[in-house]
Structure formats: C-alpha cells, structure tokens
Amino acid sequence: MSQHKIPQQTIVNKLPLKRITVPLHFFSSADKRHQMMRDLKEAIMGTEQDFTRGKLSRALFLLSVPMVLEMLLESVFAVVDIFFVSKLGPDAIATVGLTESIITIVYAIAVGLSMATTSMVSRRIGEKNPDGAANTAFQAILVGSFISLLIAVPGVIFASDILTLMGASGKIVAEMHGYATWMLGGNMVIMLLFINNAIFRSAGDAAISMRVLWFANILNIILDPLLIFGIGPFEGLGIRGAAIATTIGRGLAVLFQFYLLFYGKKRVRLSWRHLKVDFRLIGKLIRISLGGIGQNLIATSSWIGLVRIISIFGSVALAGYTIALRIVIFALLPSWGLSNAASTLVGQNLGAKQPERAEKSVWAAAWVNVILLAFAGTGMMFFSHSLVRMFINDPDVIRTGSLGLRIVAAGFIAYGLGMVMVNAFNGAGDTMTPTWINVFCFWLFEIPLAWLLAIPAGMNETGVFLAIVAAETTMTLTAWILFRRGRWKLKEV
Numbered sequence: 001m002s003q004h005k006i007p008q009q010t011i012v013n014k015l016p017l018k019r020i021t022v023p024l025h026f027f028s029s030a031d032k033r034h035q036m037m038r039d040l041k042e043a044i045m046g047t048e049q050d051f052t053r054g055k056l057s058r059a060l061f062l063l064s065v066p067m068v069l070e071m072l073l074e075s076v077f078a079v080v081d082i083f084f085v086s087k088l089g090p091d092a093i094a095t096v097g098l099t100e101s102i103i104t105i106v107y108a109i110a111v112g113l114s115m116a117t118t119s120m121v122s123r124r125i126g127e128k129n130p131d132g133a134a135n136t137a138f139q140a141i142l143v144g145s146f147i148s149l150l151i152a153v154p155g156v157i158f159a160s161d162i163l164t165l166m167g168a169s170g171k172i173v174a175e176m177h178g179y180a181t182w183m184l185g186g187n188m189v190i191m192l193l194f195i196n197n198a199i200f201r202s203a204g205d206a207a208i209s210m211r212v213l214w215f216a217n218i219l220n221i222i223l224d225p226l227l228i229f230g231i232g233p234f235e236g237l238g239i240r241g242a243a244i245a246t247t248i249g250r251g252l253a254v255l256f257q258f259y260l261l262f263y264g265k266k267r268v269r270l271s272w273r274h275l276k277v278d279f280r281l282i283g284k285l286i287r288i289s290l291g292g293i294g295q296n297l298i299a300t301s302s303w304i305g306l307v308r309i310i311s312i313f314g315s316v317a318l319a320g321y322t323i324a325l326r327i328v329i330f331a332l333l334p335s336w337g338l339s340n341a342a343s344t345l346v347g348q349n350l351g352a353k354q355p356e357r358a359e360k361s362v363w364a365a366a367w368v369n370v371i372l373l374a375f376a377g378t379g380m381m382f383f384s385h386s387l388v389r390m391f392i393n394d395p396d397v398i399r400t401g402s403l404g405l406r407i408v409a410a411g412f413i414a415y416g417l418g419m420v421m422v423n424a425f426n427g428a429g430d431t432m433t434p435t436w437i438n439v440f441c442f443w444l445f446e447i448p449l450a451w452l453l454a455i456p457a458g459m460n461e462t463g464v465f466l467a468i469v470a471a472e473t474t475m476t477l478t479a480w481i482l483f484r485r486g487r488w489k490l491k492e493v
Contacts, residue, residue, distance in 0.1 A: 039061055039062060043065035044065065044066060044069070044207060044210075045207060046205065046208065049062055049204070051344070051345055051349075052126055052349050052351075052352035052354060056345075056360055056364065057364065059345060059361070060342070060345065060365060062206075063204065063206050063345065064206075064338045064341035064365070065206075066206040066210040067201065067210070067337035067338065068334045069210050070213045070337055071334045071336050071340075072334045073214050074217060074333050076217070077217035077220055079326055079327065080224065081242060082096065082322065082323060082326045082391060083390070084224045084225055084229075084242065085228070085239060085242055087229075090315045090316055090318075090319040090397060091171055091176065091315055092238070092239045093318075093319040093322050093392070094169075094172060094315045094319055094322065095163075095172050095179055095180070095239055096179065096242075096322060097307060097318055097319070098163055098166045098307065098318075099180045099183055101166065101300075101303055102184070103184070103190070104300035104304065105300060106151060107190065107194075107296065108293060108296030108299070108300045109293050109297075110144065110190055110193075110194035110195065111194060111293075111296045112295070112431070113143060113147075113191070113194070113289045113292070114140075114194045114198035115288070115289065115426040115431055116285045116289035116292055116431070117137065117198040118198045118344065118426070119202075119347050119426065119428065119429040119493050120136045120285065120288065120493050121136050121202040121203060122202035122203070122343075122344050122346075122347025122351060123347055123493050124351065125202065125347075126349060130267060133203060133267070134268050134269060134270050135274050135278060136281055137199045137261070137268055137274075138276075139281045139282050140199070140285055141195055143285060143286065143289075144191040144192055145191070148188035148192075149188070152184065152187055156181055156184060159177050159181040159184055160173050160180075162180065162184075163180055166311070167311035167312075169315065176240075178237075178239070179239045179240055179243045181243075183246070186243075186250075189247060189250035189251045189253075189254050190250060192257070193213075193216065193253060193257070196212075196257040196261065197209040197212060197213065199268055200212075200257075200260075200268070201340060202344050204344065205266045205267055205268070206341070208260060208264070208266060212253050212256055212257055213253070215256060218249075219245075219248065219253075220245050223245035223249060224241070226241075226245075227242070227245045229241075288493060289431070290431070291430075291433075292426060292431040292435075294432075295431065295434040295438045298435065298438040298439055298442055299438050301442075301443075302443060302471075305447045306446075306450055306467075307321070309450055309451060309454050309455070310454075312454075312455075316394065317400050319392070319397045319400075320388070320396070320397045320401035320403075320404065320461070321400065321401070321461060321464075323388055323391050323392065323401045324388065324401040324402075324404035324405050325404075327388070328405070328409075331373070331376040331377070331380060332415075334372070335369050335372055335376075335419060336419065339365060339369065339420040339423040341365060342364075342420050342424055343424065343426055343427030344427065345357075345358065345362075345365075346358045346427035347427045347428065349361065350428055350489065358424075359486075359489070362420060362424040366417050369416040369417065369419065370413055370416040370417050371416075373412040373413060373416035374412065374413050374416070376409075377409040377410065377412030377413065380405050380406070380409040380412075381405070381406050381410070384401075384405040384406050385398060385402045387402070387405060400461055403462060407462070407465040407466060407468075407469060408465060408468055411468070411472050414476040415472045415473075415476060417476050418472065418475050418476025418477075421479035421480055421483045422437070422475070422479050425482075425483070425488050428489070428491045428493075429491045429492070429493035430487070430488040430491045433488065434479070437478050437482070438475070440474075441471045441472075441474045441475040445470070445471055446468065446470070446471035447467075449466075449467040449470060449471070450463060450464045453466055453467055454467075
C-alpha cells in the first residue's frame with residue numbers, strides 16, 4: 001500500500017448509498033425487457049463495446065454475465081467431480097481434499113499472475129494500446145510456463161512424501177498417491193488456463209473465457225465417470241482417473257486458448273513479433289504479481305493449515321469438510337465472476353483516466369454480489385443436510401458437512417462485499433494492500449483462532465468453521481475501510 005501523502009483532489013468521494021446504481025436489468029420495467037434480452041445475447045456471444053464509455057450498468061452487465069456463467073460451470077464441475085469421487089469412499093474424498101490443499105499453492109501463483117496480467121492488459125486496453133497488451137500477454141505466458149515446470153518436477157517425484165507430510169493415512173499414500181502425482185505433474189494446464197483467460201477477460205472478451213472454461217469442464221464431466229469407473233472401452237482407474245480427466249480437459253482447453261490468441265480476431269492477438277523476451281515487462285509483471293501471489297499463498301496456506309487441523313479428527317471429519325468446501329465453492333464462484341468484471345472495469349477506466357467511474361463500478365458490483373450471496377447463503381443454511389447427502393450417505397460425514405455449510409453460509413453477506421473490494425485493489429494493480437489484509441486476517445487471526453477453538457476449547461471441526469467466518473468477516477471490514485481511502489486510484493502499472 002502506498003505510503004505517500006495523497007493530494008486533496010484525489011481523495012475518494014464518499015458515495016452515499018442511495019446514489020449507487022446496480023445493474024439489475026431484470027427488475028426493469030416491461031418496455032426495457034427487449035433491450036435486456038439483446039444485451040444478454042450480446043454478453044454471451046461477445047461484444048465489441050468500449051467499457052470506458054457509455055452507461056456503467058450496461059458495461060457491468062455485459063462483462064459480468066459471461067464471467068458469472070463461466071464461474072457457474074466451474075462450480076458445477078467442482079460439485080460433479082467430488083460427486084463421482086465420493087462413490088469411491090471417504091478415503092478417496094480425503095485424498096482429493098489433501099491434494100487440493102497442496103494444489104492451492106499452484107492456484108495461488110496462477111491467480112497472482114492472472115491478477116498482474118489483468119491489471120496491465122486492461123490498462124493497455126484502456127489506453128487504446130492493443131500491441132502493448134499483446135506483448136504483456138506473452139510475457140505473462142512465459143513466466144507462468146517456467147514456474148509450472150519448477151513445480152511439476154518435484155511434485156511428481158515426491159507426491160507420496162507430500163501426502164504423508166499432510167497427514168494422509170498409510171492407505172491413502174500407498175493406494176491413491178497417483179491422484180496427487182497427476183495433479184502436480186500437470187499443473188501447467190492450470191497455470192496457463194488462468195493466465196490466458198485473464199488476458200481475454202481484461203481485454204473485455206469475457207465471452208471467450210466463458211467458452212474456454214465451458215469446453216474444459218464439460219469434457220472433464222464426460223471423462224470423469226469413464227476413467228474413474230471404467231465405462232465402455234475405458235479402463236477403470238479409480239481416483240487416478242479423476243486427475244487424468246481433469247488434466248486432459250484443461251490441456252485441450254489451453255490449446256484452444258492459444259489458437260484464439262494467435263488466430264482469433266479479438267482485442268488481444270499474438271503474432272510472431274510478440275514472441276520475444278522482454279525483461280522489463282517481466283520484471284513489472286513479477287513485481288505486481290508478487291502481491292497477488294503473496295495474498296493467495298497466504299489465504300491458501302491458511303486453508304492448508306485448516307486441513308491439517310481437521311485431519312487430526314480423522315478421514316470422516318476431513319471428508320465432511322471437503323464436501324462442504326466444494327458446495328461453498330459452488331456458491332461462491334459465480335460471485336467471483338462478478339468481482340472479476342469489476343476488476344476489469346477498474347483497470348480499463350483507470351487506464352482511460354476515469355477513476356470515479358472505476359469506483360462506481362466497484363460499488364455497483366459489490367451490492368449486487370451482496371444480494372446474490374444473501375440468497376445463496378440462505379439456501380445453504382436451510383438445505384445443508386440435503387446438499388451433503390447428494391454426495392454421500394455416511395451419517396457422520398453428513399453431520400460434519402452440513403454443520404460446516406450452515407456456519408460458513410452465515411458469513412456470505414459480508415463476504416459478498418469483501419471479495420469485490422479486494423478484487424478492485426487487484427484490478428488497479430495495488431496487489432500489496434490485499435496481501436497485508438490476508439496476512440492479518442488469515443495467518444495472524446484465522447489459524448490461531450481455529451486451533452484454539454478446535455483443540456484447547458474442544459470444539460473440534462466446529463471451531464474451524466467458526467474461525468473461517470470470523471476471518472472472512474474481518475477481511476471484509478478491513479478491505480472496506482481501505483477502499484474508501486482511495487489510494488488505489490494512484491497506482492501506476
């Protein structure tokens with residue numbers, strides 16, 4: 001976070017809530033329904049709109065619809081994937097939970113790089129500099145590919161040892177380590193999928209990102225039962241088949257992304273002249289991404305800490321936690337799509353020298369997100385048992401999972417506001433502010449609180465779930481205070 005004194009004219013305007021306009025087109029009068037349908041079709045098919053001009057609510061709508069749909073299918077896949085794996089028993093579910101707690105490090109780096117990519121590419125688009133955007137895009141791809149190789153080699157070699165360190169049982173390590181081997185070894189497809197989609201989104205081509213992720217996840221959903229259970233000519237590979245299906249689906253999606261980047265007619269198009277190393281841009285990307293990587297490593301390492309605490313109570317508790325987390329992801333991912341739209345608008349409008357329009361887009365997205373997550377959280381609280389029972393019939397797992405859903409859902413309203421605020425900082429290129437927020441909320445607050453409640457206080461996994469809500473609510477309050485100070489408007493990228 002910048003420490004220099006802010007000139008008086010840059011201080012953020014305190015927007016009264018009654019002036020905030022949210023793009024809820026479906027609440028419009030009947031005479032606007034045809035326009036809404038045209039906008040919906042344009043959002044899904046792709047748009048050539050300049051998001052630094054025109055009506056802000058329409059810009060947010062056109063960007064957020066494909067991003068929300070993209071994240072919706074991603075959340076469907078997360079639930080379907082664990083649905084198939086759950087048929088293999090609690091140990092298989094626990095293996096997925098342990099492996100994903102490790103893979104979150106890959107996600108943290110991928111998301112951090114995609115944040116820097118979004119910030120820099122959206123600025124160049126806002127400045128009407130597509131060639132600069134393409135050059136930045138290639139440097140981001142280069143950095144992501146190199147980092148993924150550094151993770152893949154030790155990941156394949158030491159997969160069993162890593163599971164042991166995470167507290168996996170001897171059976172999991174001996175019989176199910178293939179899942180971790182494939183996921184760690186194939187992490188490049190995760191890295192490039194994130195970075196390439198960030199390029200499309202930040203350029204305003206959100207519909208392309210949606211189609212790519214839909215392609216990857218539909219293929220995953222088809223391959224999952226074939227490779228896990230051995231349907232038809234396929235050999236049943238058990239939990240290893242789930243990892244192979246995911247890697248194949250994402251890998252083909254990455255190839256599709258590269259085809260679009262080189263041969264598509266979109267805002268960012270790569271050519272041979274961009275395929276050169278630019279150490280100046282790489283340095284800037286890394287500097288910005290360090291904050292994004294840091295904040296995600298901090299957040300995701302806190303999840304590793306939570307998994308480690310819950311693993312003390314056995315595979316049943318860990319399975320319930322894993323299922324509950326997948327359902328929570330199902331509810332949250334569409335909201336992340338909306339916050340990604342706000343991030344793109346922040347970057348493009350700051351690039352166009354329109355900071356107040358950037359701020360208004362954040363407030364509009366934030367309040368829509370609060371409404372969406374209020375409905376989602378209410379549904380999860382009322383139907384927690386039924387939701388967990390969709391995956392497994394074990395009464396102990398159902399008890400743990402449904403309890404976790406009810407507790408975590410109670411914090412959804414606050415989190416709906418917080419996730420948009422945090423993404424606004426990232427869209428502006430101010431990735432260090434969320435990093436320090438995460439250090440305080442997750443490392444200094446959440447992990448110690450979870451341990452105190454779960455073990456000394458004797459609350460077991462219930463204490464961990466309560467700590468999650470407390471930490472996320474604290475994060476939201478902190479982000480709201482810092483956002484209103486307005487220093488993010490001064491960030492140059």
